[in-house]
Each structure stands twice: as structure tokens, then as C-alpha cells.
Amino acid sequence: MKLVRYGRIGKEKPGLIDEEGRLRDLSGVIGDLAGANLSDKVLKKVAKIPYDTLPLVRGNPRFGVPVGKVGKFIGIGLNYADHAAESNLPVPTEPIVFMKAVTSLSGADDPVMLPKGSKKTDWEVELGVVIGTRARYVSEADAEKYVAGYCVVNDISEREYQLERGGQWDKGKGCDTFGPVGPWLVTRDEVWNVDDLDLYLELNGKRMQTGNTATMIFKVPQIVSYLSQFMTLEPGDIIATGTPPGVGMARKRFLKKGDFLRLGIAGLGEQQQDVIGFQEF
Template sequence: MKLLRHGPQGAEKPGLLHDDGTIRDLSGIVKDIGGDVLSDAGLAHLRTVDAAALPVVAPDTRLGPCVGGTGKFICIGLNYADHAAESGMAVPSEPVIFMKATSAICGPDDDVRIPRGSVKTDWEVELAVIIGTRAKYVSEADALAHVAGYAVTNDVSERAFQAERQGQWTKGKSCDTFGPLGPWLVTRDAVANPQDLAMWLTVNGEKVQDGSTRTMVYGVAHLVSYLSQFMTLHPGDVISTGTPPGVGLGMKPPRYLKPGDVVELGIAGLGQQRQRFVADD
């Protein structure tokens, strides 16, 4: 299944992508795409619904982030060896964890606002993992059973805020709209192998990232298990698993985004996003 949320910001309704390409409204069936709906039982219930009988949503309706009620947005740094190299950093001996504020989450095609004082706003196509059931101290063998599904995310980053100022990476990652998520949550059963997904990103039509989840240093099962040793993962939590090479930071000379730039990105089977970058108020 491909689950989604549609409607105005802050008032999104649950929905799904029907096989005929139309968006269907699920608000008569569930309250949101989040919480218990993300469990195996919740998803099994949605599979019994006759999608063809659901109301059709207007095709120009805004898509919101594909999951609601996210408590944690956890990111993994330097999780592709070739991206670590372009960043001038060593491949970590265990996953590098940082947090992105949940207030950064936005719809997949919403405008991204370049914050005041930014001179190094950058792009990062990433595979997002959405947790479906509570995970604490889980083994790697059992880890994927706690995953509801997968989505595309753009881990937008302000490199000067991230690396040239005091403290952790969080402030360079958490600006408003720096976490486009969606267009849909593709359920776990519909993704044969999360470690074999092509991914790409273009800036103003020029392809700058062209990679695959095959080259992750630490795969999805390892990351879910690893994170669960330090914190309980809850339904709706998002894990952004790192980016392949081709970010602006790694170019020679470095290249960063400016108002008016258009970024498009996607992952095979998970859909694609399009963002226009604008100056923040």
C-alpha cells in the first residue's frame, strides 16, 4: 500500500494512492496515518478496505507529510562511504546519530524556506524508515518487523549552521521546512529489499545525486536495532538513513541553494518530491 496525508498544512486527512493512480480519502476509516494504524494489525485492516469505493480526492490537492504524530526524527550521518569521503570525514566505526526537529517536517512538494543568514543551504536525498510498532532492545533479526514502511525525504541542511558554529549538527538540520517527507508511506510488504533502491536528486534539472541504498554502510535492520538500544522507538518515529554522494558541500567549488532554485528527488518505488526554495520571511 501507498499511504498518504492530504489537505492544508496542519489539517491533513489520511488517504491512499489507489491502483488507478487516484488519491482516495481514508478519513471515514481512520483518523490519521499514525499511531496504531501503523501496526501490522492496523495495516492489515486497511488492506481489507475497498479502495475503489473510497471518495476520490481532487488531483491538485496538497500532499502533506506521509505520517502524522512523529515524536522523533532521527538522522544518521555519514552512512555512505563515498559521501563521507566527499565531506572529508572518515567512515564512522558505528552509526552517527543526530536529531532533526519534528517542526522541520513538511509536505513533499511544499516550498522550502532558506533561513535568515543562510549562505550554505544544501540538499540530501535519503531513505526514510517509519516505525510501526514499539521497538526497544530489538535484535537485528527482528528489527524490520517493527517497520511500518518507507518514504522519500530530503534532509535539507545549512552547512554553516551545522559545522561552522558551536555545538551539535541539530541547528543546521532543523530549520522550518528542512524535512520534506513523502509523497507516501510505502508499506514494508511492498518493498522487497530496502537495501536495493535507486535514488536520485536534481537541482534545476541537473542530476547531482545518482546512488543506491546498496552502498549504505549500516543497513536499515542494523539501524533500527542499534537505535533501539539507546531509545525506545515509537510508531510514527522517522529514521533518515543517510545520503549518497553528490551534495553541494562536496562539489569543487561547493555549490549551495538560493531562492528560486528547484530541487526534485526520488527513490525507486517510493515516489518523488519537488521543492522550490524561497527566502524565509
């Protein structure tokens, strides 16, 4: 299934995309795509509902983050060897883990806002993993059973904040709007081979990133198992699994007001974002 949350910011409703690409409302079936509703049991129940019995949603509503009540937004750094090389950094022997603030989350097509004083805001298309069942000290062999599904993530990063301001990477990762997720959560049963998904990102119509999850250093089961040794993963937690080469830091080209991003992953949908200047909410 392709599951979504649609509507105004803070007022999103659950929905799904039917076989003909139409949006249907799920709010009469589940309260939200969050917590226990991301379990295999609930998702299997939803999958059995005839789509034509669900109300059609008219118009073109905004798609929000396809998961509600996200507790943790976790990033994995330098998870593609060629990206590590372009960053002039060694290939990691264990996953590099950082946290993105949950306040950075935004919808797939919401604008990306440059923070105050930004000099080096960058793009990173990534495979997102959504946890569906609590995971604590799980094995690699069992890890995928704890995954609800997959999505597109743009791990927006301010490189000066991340690398030149001292301390951890988190400062450059957690600014408002730095975590576009979606448009959909695709349940894991519909992703036949998560190790062979094409990724791409374009800036103002020019291709910047082209990659495939086959070249990830640490695969999804390794990442989920590894993280579960250090923290309990809860339903709704999102893991961004790293980016292929072609980021702005390597190209000496960073985002500026008026830029337009288009990015996606095969089978998981596409994002489109206008880059805007800082605005008070």
C-alpha cells in the same frame, strides 16, 4: 499500499493511492496515519478494503507529511562511504546519530525556505524509515518487524550552522522546512528489497546525486536495532538513513532563492521543491 495525508497544513486527512494512481479518502476508516494506526494489525485491515469502495478525492490537493504526530525525527550521518569521502571525514564504525526538529517537517512538494542569514543550505536525498510498533532493545533479526514502511526524505542541512558554529549538528538540521517527507508512506510489504533502491536528486534540472541503498554502510535492520538500544522508538518516528554523494558541500554550490529541487527513490515517489527566501509565518 501507498498511504498519504492530504490537504492544507494542519488539516490533513488520511488517504491512499489506488492501483490506477488515484487518491482515495481513508478518513471514514481511520482518524489519521499516526500512532497505533501504523501497526501491522491496522495496516492489514486497511489493505483488505476494496479500494473502489473508498471515496475518490477530486482535484490535486497538497500532500503533507505522510505520518501524523511524529514524535522523533532521527538522522543517520555519513552512512554512504563515498559521501564520507567527499566530506573528507572517516567512515564511521558505528552509526552517527543526530536529531532533526519535528518543526522542520514539511510536505514533499512544499517550498524549502532558506533561514535568516543562510550561506550554505544543502540538499540530501535519503531513504526514510517509519516506525510502526514500539521498539526497545530489538535485535537486528527482528528489527524490520517494527517498521511500518518507507518514504523519501530530503535532509536539508545548513552546513555553516552544522559544522562551523560549534556544538552538535542539530543546529544545521532542524530549521523550518528542512525535512520534506513523502509524498507517500509505502508499506514494507510492497518494498521487496530495501537494500536495492535507486536514489536521485536534481538541482535546476541537473543531476547532482545518484545512488543506491546497496551502498549504505549500516542497513535498515542495523539502524533500527542500534537506535533502539539508546532510545525507545515509537510508532510514527521517522529515521533518515543517510545520503549518497553529490551534495552541495562537496560541489561548493549551495541553495539560493529561485532554485528548484527534484528528487526521489525508486518505488517510493518523487518530491519537487521551490527554494524561497526567509518568510515570517
